[in-house]
Amino acid sequence: MTVLENAVRYAVEIIERIALVVAPPVLRFALCLPFFKSGLTKWDGLLSLSPSAAYLFEDEFKLHLFGNAYDFPMPTVFAYFDGVAEIVLPLLLIAGLATRFSALALLGMTAVIQLVVPDGWANFHLPWAALALAIMALGPGKLSLDHLAASFSRPNVSAESVL
Secondary structure (H helix, E strand, O other): OOHHHHHHHHHHHHHHHHHHHHHHHHHHHHHHHHHHHHHOOOEOOOOEOHHHHHHHHHOOOOEEEEOOEEOOOOHHHHHHHHHHHHHHHHHHHHOOOOHHHHHHHHHOOOOOOHHHHHHHHHHHHHHHHHHHHHHHHHHEEEEHHHHHHHHHHOOOOOOOHHH
């Protein structure tokens, strides 16, 4: 191998190491932001669903299946579920706790949103799905509570080696 090839290989390894630390939290933040912002609009206070959120699921949102638009079954239940999920799942993602499961749940929500807003796939739903899949593939990364918990569950691991 030539000196140039070694230098390039070393540079690629450095880039990869840095990216493996930086990418997961950036991906988690990018996915959590639109869902969390949407979730904040669903609540009037700590435990009270906003009337507008209930209205959306009762009257505005329709599931587009097989060329027809259908009402949500149990719209109030779906509104509460959506409101809770859009707050809790992004917070779990930011913390890097239950990361892959949170990303999977947000991928499922994205699929449902796609059924409600079929025209949003290119600008919103496809990037959200890609972010969720990347998080599920890469995992939470080293800057996460999942990584910290896994480190403490391994034998002979000290706090200094985790940090």
